[in-house]
Amino acid sequence: MRQRGAAVRRHLTWICLLVCGWSAAAAQGAAQAAGSPFAEGIRAYQNLDFDQAAALLRRDLARATGATASASERAQGLVYLGAADLFRGRRDSAVAVFRRLVQLDPRYRPDRLVFPPEVTSVFDNVRVETRAVVLVAPPDTEVSAGTGAFTFWVVASAFQTVEVTLRYQDGAPFRALYAGPMGDSLRVQWDGLDAAGQMPPVARVLLRVASRAPTGELAGIVQLPLDLRVVHVDTLPWPKPPADSLLLPERSGSRPALRALLGGALLATTVATLPSIVGSDHPSGSRLVVAGAVGLAGALGYVLHRPGRALTVNIQANQALRARWQQGVAAVKAENVRRRDDVHLAVHAGEPTAIKPSAR
Amino acid sequence: MRVPALAAALVALGAGTTLARAQGLTPAGGLSVVSTRVRGTDLLTGTALGGQGALALGRVEFALSYVQGKIGPDGGGAPGQDLVEGVALLGVRPARWLRLAVGPHARSYTLTGGTQLRWVFWELRARASGAFVGSAGRGYVELWRALSASVNAPESFDHAQGGEAGMVVHLARAPLELRLGYRIDHAVLGGGTRLETVDGVVIGVGLSGR
Numbered sequence: 001m002r003q004r005g006a007a008v009r010r011h012l013t014w015i016c017l018l019v020c021g022w023s024a025a026a027a028q029g030a031a032q033a034a035g036s037p038f039a040e041g042i043r044a045y046q047n048l049d050f051d052q053a054a055a056l057l058r059r060d061l062a063r064a065t066g067a068t069a070s071a072s073e074r075a076q077g078l079v080y081l082g083a084a085d086l087f088r089g090r091r092d093s094a095v096a097v098f099r100r101l102v103q104l105d106p107r108y109r110p111d112r113l114v115f116p117p118e119v120t121s122v123f124d125n126v127r128v129e130t131r132a133v134v135l136v137a138p139p140d141t142e143v144s145a146g147t148g149a150f151t152f153w154v155v156a157s158a159f160q161t162v163e164v165t166l167r168y169q170d171g172a173p174f175r176a177l178y179a180g181p182m183g184d185s186l187r188v189q190w191d192g193l194d195a196a197g198q199m200p201p202v203a204r205v206l207l208r209v210a211s212r213a214p215t216g217e218l219a220g221i222v223q224l225p226l227d228l229r230v231v232h233v234d235t236l237p238w239p240k241p242p243a244d245s246l247l248l249p250e251r252s253g254s255r256p257a258l259r260a261l262l263g264g265a266l267l268a269t270t271v272a273t274l275p276s277i278v279g280s281d282h283p284s285g286s287r288l289v290v291a292g293a294v295g296l297a298g299a300l301g302y303v304l305h306r307p308g309r310a311l312t313v314n315i316q317a318n319q320a321l322r323a324r325w326q327q328g329v330a331a332v333k334a335e336n337v338r339r340r341d342d343v344h345l346a347v348h349a350g351e352p353t354a355i356k357p358s359a360r
Numbered sequence: 361m362r363v364p365a366l367a368a369a370l371v372a373l374g375a376g377t378t379l380a381r382a383q384g385l386t387p388a389g390g391l392s393v394v395s396t397r398v399r400g401t402d403l404l405t406g407t408a409l410g411g412q413g414a415l416a417l418g419r420v421e422f423a424l425s426y427v428q429g430k431i432g433p434d435g436g437g438a439p440g441q442d443l444v445e446g447v448a449l450l451g452v453r454p455a456r457w458l459r460l461a462v463g464p465h466a467r468s469y470t471l472t473g474g475t476q477l478r479w480v481f482w483e484l485r486a487r488a489s490g491a492f493v494g495s496a497g498r499g500y501v502e503l504w505r506a507l508s509a510s511v512n513a514p515e516s517f518d519h520a521q522g523g524e525a526g527m528v529v530h531l532a533r534a535p536l537e538l539r540l541g542y543r544i545d546h547a548v549l550g551g552g553t554r555l556e557t558v559d560g561v562v563i564g565v566g567l568s569g570r
Contacts, residue, residue: 256494263492267499271525271542275559277503278521280546284397286561290542294499294527301493 037069038077041084050084057081075101075108083110083119091122098126103220103354106132106157131211131219132157137349142231145199145345149189150226152349154209156182160219161212164188166205166226174205192345199343200228207349218357225350230343235336239328242321248314256305264298389413390539390566394427396443397434400556402472406431406440412566421459423449433472441470449485459487462507467545467558477513477556479547481506481520489528496532500541501525515550522546526562539564 036042041057044050061077069077082097101108106127110120137152154162164178164186175195178188194200207224271291275283390412398404408429415422425447430440444467451461465481484507489500506520526541544559 259491260493260497263490263499267492267501267525267527270501274523274525274542275544275546275557278523278544278546279548280544280555280557280559282399282557283544284559286395286397287542287544287559290526290540290561293540297493297497297527297529301497305494 036073036076037064038073038080041077042080045080045084050087053084054081054088054090057084071105075105078104079108079110079115079119079123082123083115086119086122094122095126098123099130102127102130102157103132106134107155128158130157131160131213133160133162133209133211133220133222135207135209135222135224135352137207137224139349141347141349142344143192143347145192145230145343146197147191148344149191150345150347151187151189152207152224154178154182154186154188156184156186156211159183161214161216162186163208163210163212165208165210166190167208168202169204169206171206174200174202192347199230199345203228220357221355222352223355224352227348227350229346229348231346233339233342233344235339236332238332239325242325246321247318248311250311250315250318252305252307252309252311254307257302257307260298260301260305262298264295264301268292268295268298386416387414388416388566388568390537390564392427392539392562392564394429394543394560394562396427396429396431396558396560398431398443398469398556398558400471400477400554403434404431404441404443404469404472405434406443408443408445410445410562410564412564416453419453421449421451421453421461423447423451423461423463431469443467443469447483449483451485457488457490459485459489461485461487465504465506477511479509479511481509481547483507492527493529496530498528498530499526500528506547509547511547511549513549513554515554518548518551520545520547522558524562530568535567537566537568539566 038057038060041053041055041060044056045053057077057080061074061081064074064077078097078101082094082101085091085094085097101123110123112120115123133154133156135152136155137150141150143150154164156162159181161181162178163176165176166174168174173195175190175193177190178186192200205226205228207226209222211219211221213219268291270277271287271294274287275281392410392412394408394410396406396408406429408427408431410425410427412423412425414424427443427445429443431443432440445465446467447463447465449461449463451459453459462482462484465479465483467479467481468476470476483504485502485504487500487502489498491498501523502525503523504521509517509520511517522543522545524541524543526539529538531537539562541562542559543562544557547556548554549556
């Protein structure tokens, strides 16, 4: 009796869990389905009409192109289709759909609030068994050739061995970047040079990732075209030499000398005639001493400021100004040498393509 | 006794200069030796020591000067008598090279006969100055005329005028300036019956904030 009660409680618990799971899935799925090109199929799935859902989703996926549905939308359609097939009892079909999904996006993981463990466990098994990689690269990058690096990620669905190479468009090898095992993701860098350390002689190379099964068998190839453009950094113009208006005269003119001479003479005369100016008629001779001293100072000033005399202070100031200009020129020259050597490589990543190995 | 006093005065002047500059004022000051000759009823000569100070605030300037010394008969061996002179002026500078000032000018000295002659002039002064040897050597000419005067002489005051001219050399690496000038004051009393002339050479050293 007690055992029967426990069994009933267990069943009730399962029923509650299923109801809750379906409710949550319905709410989450409704939000996801809105605006999706696979909305009809998803709605049918949420209504538990799995046959209808599979038919609609298969039809819509067949119609979907890169223009009408994004990769994430196609991934969503595939996961619902795989789940629908699984609930229809078509496990093999579900596995094939999930394999397509993993190959489309190895990073994709089904939402565990939407899909029950039956679905996610099958998906996980498929993901582990499927060797798929995707390349994640910035669309446009400019790197300093040799010193910089074009960095991209290789994301894998499962542990596998990969060979990352750059190839000419005809498939001939250009540069090997990595060969070896990888887990979830791998960060790879290219310094913009070929195998000989030279700038690429071509305008386009192919970034190719070949993944291999543990048996060594080629599992798939992902290829990304890279458009290359050599960018030379502009050199700087030389600074202009100092303008004549900024340079001080290096030789004295005649004005200071004449001012000293004439000013001294005028002042000496004034001193000598000051008694007459104020009306005194018996001035002392001491004024002549002062007048003579003033006149002498004027004459001395004339000698010190004689025309054509080299103005040392101005010469030094001009030399400092010219030296600063020459330093600026030297700095620009050095910068231009650096810029001429610093060749940049602009890399534009195109759309990746997946190549499946031909069946033997 | 005079040397320590002069040194103390220079130190005080320097301290005052620094303090005034901190308050936005432009001070100037100096000490001078004045070789004086008084020619009137007597001929007296001597040497006096003087001090000058000025404080400028913008275009307005206030100046004081004081001279004190001994003068006696020219060539005589008799001890000199006191000569004291002071000037207070309030001036403006309409231009950098020109100063116009007005103020009292008092002078007192003792004649050979023991009579102490005291003068008080109210003067109007005009002073022009400008550099003539580079920027270090400046010349100056100052003329004044008495607007009114009082003197304890029997003759009535007629008119008085005077002037000073010379040069000031600014030292390149210090706020010090050296001054050499000739000054003369000429007063007429009693319609020309009595003339009093005071002239002399001024040699000074000063501190200038300009």
